[in-house]
Amino acid sequence: xxxxxxxxxxxxxxxxxxxxxxxxxxxxxxxxxxxxxxxxxxxxxxxxxxxxxxxxxxxxxxxxxxxxxxxxxxxxxxxxxxxxxxxxxxxxxxxxxxxxxxxxxxxxxxxxxxxxxxxxxxxxxxxxxxxxxxxxxxxxxxxxxxxxxxxxxxxxxxxxxxxxxxxxxxxxxxxxxxxxxxxxxxxxxxxxxxxxxxxxxxxxxxxxxxxxxxxxxxxxxxxxxxxxxxxxxxxxxxxxxxxxxxxxxxxxxxxxxxxxxxxxxxxxxxxxxxxxxxxxxxxxxxxxxxxxxxxxxxxxxxxxxxxxxxxxxxxxxxxxxxxxxxxxxxxxxxxxxxxxxxxxxxxxxxxxxxxxxxxxxxxxxxxxxxxxxxxxxxxxxxxxxxxxxxxxxxxxxxxxxxxxxxxxxxxxxxxxxxxxxxxxxxxxxxxxxxxxxxxxxxxxxxxxxxxxxxxxxxxxxxxxxxxxxxxxxxxxxxxxxxxxxxxxxxxxxxxxxxxxxxxxxxxxxxxxxxxxxxxxxxxxxxxxxxxxxxxxxxxxxxxxxxxxxxxxxxxxxxxxxxxxxxxxxxxxxxxxxxxxxxxxxxxxxxxxxxxxxxxxxxxxxxxxxxxxxxxxxxxxxxxxxxxxxxxxxxxxxxxxxxxxxxxxxxxxxxxxxxxxxxxxxxxxxxxxxxxxxxxxxxxxxxxxxxxxxxxxxxxxxxxxx
Amino acid sequence: xxxxxxxxxxxxxxxxxxxxxxxxxxxxxxxxxxxxxxxxxxxxxxxxxxxxxxxxxxxxxxxxxxxxxxxxxxxxxxxxxxxxxxxxxxxxxxxxxxxxxxxxxxxxxxxxxxxxxxxxxxxxxxxxxxxxxxxxxxxxxxxxxxxxxxxxxx
Ligand code: FES
Ligand code: FES
Numbered sequence: 092x093x094x095x096x097x098x099x100x101x102x103x104x105x106x107x108x109x110x111x112x113x114x115x116x117x118x119x120x121x122x123x124x125x126x127x128x129x130x131x132x133x134x135x136x137x138x139x140x141x142x143x144x145x146x147x148x149x150x151x152x153x154x155x156x157x158x159x160x161x162x163x164x165x166x167x168x169x170x171x172x173x174x175x176x177x178x179x180x181x182x183x184x185x186x187x188x189x190x191x192x193x194x195x196x197x198x199x200x201x202x203x204x205x206x207x208x209x210x211x212x213x214x215x216x217x218x219x220x221x222x223x224x225x226x227x228x229x230x231x232x233x234x235x236x237x238x239x240x241x242x243x244x245x246x247x248x249x250x251x252x253x254x255x256x257x258x259x260x261x262x263x264x265x266x267x268x269x270x271x272x273x274x275x276x277x278x279x280x281x282x283x284x285x286x287x288x289x290x291x292x293x294x295x296x297x298x299x300x301x302x303x304x305x306x307x308x309x310x311x312x313x314x315x316x317x318x319x320x321x322x323x324x325x326x327x328x329x330x331x332x333x334x335x336x337x338x339x340x341x342x343x344x345x346x347x348x349x350x351x352x353x354x355x356x357x358x359x360x361x362x363x364x365x366x367x368x369x370x371x372x373x374x375x376x377x378x379x380x381x382x383x384x385x386x387x388x389x390x391x392x393x394x395x396x397x398x399x400x401x402x403x404x405x406x407x408x409x410x411x412x413x414x415x416x417x418x419x420x421x422x423x424x425x426x427x428x429x430x431x432x433x434x435x436x437x438x439x440x441x442x443x444x445x446x447x448x449x450x451x452x453x454x455x456x457x458x459x460x461x462x463x464x465x466x467x468x469x470x471x472x473x474x475x476x477x478x479x480x481x482x483x484x485x486x487x488x489x490x491x492x493x494x495x496x497x498x499x500x501x502x503x504x505x506x507x508x509x510x511x512x513x514x515x516x517x518x519x520x521x522x523x524x525x526x527x528x529x530x531x532x533x534x535x536x537x538x539x540x541x542x543x544x545x546x547x548x549x550x551x552x553x554x555x556x557x558x559x560x561x562x563x564x565x566x567x568x569x570x571x572x573x574x575x576x577x578x579x580x581x582x583x584x585x586x587x588x589x590x591x592x593x594x595x596x597x598x599x600x601x602x603x604x605x606x607x608x609x610x611x612x613x614x615x616x617x618x619x620x621x622x623x624x625x626x627x628x629x630x631x632x633x634x635x636x637x638x639x640x641x642x643x644x645x646x647x648x649x650x651x652x653x654x655x656x657x658x659x660x661x662x663x664x665x666x667x668x669x670x671x672x673x674x675x676x677x678x679x680x681x682x683x684x685x686x687x688x689x690x691x692x693x694x695x696x697x698x699x700x701x702x703x704x705x706x707x708x709x710x711x712x713x714x715x716x717x718x719x720x721x722x723x724x725x726x727x728x729x730x731x732x733x734x735x736x737x738x739x740x741x742x743x744x745x746x747x748x749x750x751x752x753x754x755x756x757x758x759x760x761x762x763x764x765x766x767x768x769x770x771x772x773x774x775x776x777x778x779x780x781x782x783x784x785x786x787x788x789x790x791x792x793x794x795x796x
Numbered sequence: 797x798x799x800x801x802x803x804x805x806x807x808x809x810x811x812x813x814x815x816x817x818x819x820x821x822x823x824x825x826x827x828x829x830x831x832x833x834x835x836x837x838x839x840x841x842x843x844x845x846x847x848x849x850x851x852x853x854x855x856x857x858x859x860x861x862x863x864x865x866x867x868x869x870x871x872x873x874x875x876x877x878x879x880x881x882x883x884x885x886x887x888x889x890x891x892x893x894x895x896x897x898x899x900x901x902x903x904x905x906x907x908x909x910x911x912x913x914x915x916x917x918x919x920x921x922x923x924x925x926x927x928x929x930x931x932x933x934x935x936x937x938x939x940x941x942x943x944x945x946x947x948x949x950x
């Protein structure tokens with residue numbers, strides 16, 4: 092069964108009582124486990140009560156309940172693999188229910204590549220516990236000692252003897268609720284039969300036939316489609332509004348309450364037309380800050396900063412260095428631009444409300460909706476159908492609040508589906524950033540000094556990674572520095588910190604006259620880092636030589652979500668125009684135990700392809716709160732013609748629990764392309780996206796050292 | 797301006813009473829209850845809303861409903877023959893040529909029409925034929941491979 096077959100209202104509150112009533116339900120709390128300590132720090136607010144993780148029904152089917160959501164990353168399938176592995180059931184007997192606040196485990200949100208790192212281990216323990224309960228029941232039923240029993244494919248049999256019983260038979264008539272105390276250990280990697288394989292994705296047929304349901308595909312009889320009045324720029328205030336003409340359109344409902352001005356109609360075209368009839372006057376603040384001078388604005392408003400990493404002393408580092416390099420790297424604002432715009436359908440009925448939402452944080456939406464409507468959270472149910480891409484951008488839930496308010500006011504089911512222009516306007520952009528580095532090497536080519544200040548990107552990915560004795564990493568961040576919303580964007584900030592570190596390493600390697608791979612290995616003892624560098628060198632058939640060789644190969648490495656990555660890029664630079672074409676990308680990733688190698692590979696490919704955008708073509712143009720790029724006609728994202736050949740390899744490390752895979756492979760793309768450009772033509776680029784002008788300027792005036 | 801529009805939708809005779817100025821995308825999604833054609837940009841720039849009109853791919857987000865009078869409209873829902881998926885659908889599914897899946901209906905229909913015009917495209921013909929369809933998840937590599945595999949079977 093696909094979870095979409097549950098239909099909009101199939102599992103209501105009463106059904107859920109039944110739902111956990113029969114069979115065997117397994118509850119987990121994370122807080123008792125040391126195992127989850129670190130994870131919990133990253134998942135603040137995890138409730139300390141027990142949550143139902145899975146249930147074995149009287150029909151033998153297993154329902155896995157997860158507050159995580161499926162937005163393309165494939166966790167619907169990989170989480171089912173983890174449960175199937177521990178339970179010893181066929182993958183096909185698992186039903187996933189995800190992102191439904193009425194029935195699923197509370198969860199802060201699907202981001203930070205935490206699903207596999209935090210939810211996965213808890214789910215495996217719940218499943219291992221269920222397996223143990225089933226063996227107990229079978230021992231009783233078959234009158235044999237538990238030690239003689241073996242479970243496989245949802246059936247318990249007696250080893251070397253007679254008797255068998257299915258999970259369904261064992262669960263029948265039971266009302267067992269078990270709580271995981273961490274006594275039962277999950278299976279060892281050498282025994283895996285389902286984890287570590289690449290079964291076909293659960294969503295594949297629905298997604299190629301148009302049957303897969305996203306928030307915009309949910310229909311409730313009588314629903315209205317809403318369009319909202321939007322300001323011309325962030326910071327603008329509404330002076331006056333005249334909705335008379337819109338009100339005259341047959342079937343149009345106009346809402347004008349507490350700053351919320353909207354037109355609603357049963358068809359979207361008419362709502363669009365009615366919105367165009369509203370006359371509004373705005374006070375719009377003017378600003379001289381735009382996408383070309385935002386960085387000097389940052390330096391003016393930036394707070395003093397917070398030290399993230401520190402070692403030795405900068406003075407000692409400077410004294411030990413024979414060459415010192417100072418550079419500043421820049422990045423602009425970048426949009427998430429998921430193909431599915433933010434969409435929600437809210438249905439208020441009596442004192443409660445149901446909201447189907449395109450969200451990475453159903454429980455966050457629930458909390459905000461309850462707060463806004465001033466009702467108890469138990470009166471708000473958020474259901475998350477498939478999400479059409481998120482990348483961090485579907486975490487704020489603004490559209491869910493809008494739909495909820497409109498439904499609450501009109502007492503009708505209301506769909507809010509943002510236009511692409513609204514999507515660009517209200518996107519929580521990847522923040523623009525700048526990174527200042529002062530670094531030094533000694534005569535032997537060892538890095539002695541790393542003096543780093545990052546503005547607005549935060550500290551993710553700012554670890555030095557290499558063996559540098561004298562380090563200072565200081566982060567200066569302030570949300571007030573921006574004229575519009577910013578937020579997490581696939582590996583937030585790590586793209587910027589990795590750009591600065593890996594470009595700086597290349598500059599130092601070139602100054603030392605060393606091959607950039609050799610230079611990195613000389614300065615790295617971390618075995619995981621070395622393993623991905625060596626693997627990508629092998630995969631790409633890396634030819635040693637001090638850059639620039641004229642061949643157009645670059646290398647970079649990084650750490651994100653506890654996974655290590657290294658990339659090699661091959662670019663062609665047109666020396667007359669400065670145009671850059673990425674021809675090849677090689678990527679090695681080490682992510683501990685790999686739950687689903689094919690799924691992990693798809694994420695790496697997705698990171699690489701999407702990742703071509705931020706260094707080469709994507710940035711939001713704006714003036715103050717006025718967003719100038721509002722659709723794909725001017726905001727260019729990677730397309731088929733940008734696609735290089737892509738080669739990937741997963742570096743085996745079964746000694747480590749599974750680590751994140753949705754984001755790591757995007758963090759190096761800026762750096763690896765910059766380094767490949769340098770190798771191709773001797774031009775160092777510092778400002779993302781790298782423009783042909785910057786590339787050309789660097790050819791005529793090398794800035795390497 | 798209400799009009800009566802007669803056309804064939806996924807092989808079925810269909811009659812529609814509506815304002816002919818409305819966009820085909822919203823008519824298909826609201827009035828006819830389909831979910832395959834998606835809204836992505838509204839200005840013919842992304843391809844998520846792609847459907848076939850008389851076999852040609854059109855961006856339904858900007859296509860006036862009145863223009864489908866007398867035509868044959870095919871959406872992703874109409875591509876399979878009963879339970880039997882079209883080879884493109886099979887190859888997309890088996891090769892993981894999607895992630896979030898939001899661009900997939902449009903991708904498959906665009907590829908379908910590409911293969912109708914050119915049953916054995918080279919890789920660069922696939923790239924230029926598909927270049928106006930956007931995918932934010934970065935499934936491009938596998939989409940190209942799925943189209944090649946489907947072409948080899950057709
Ligand atoms: S929605 Fe029609 S092309 Fe984007
Ligand atoms: S698969 Fe998500 S947009 Fe293409």
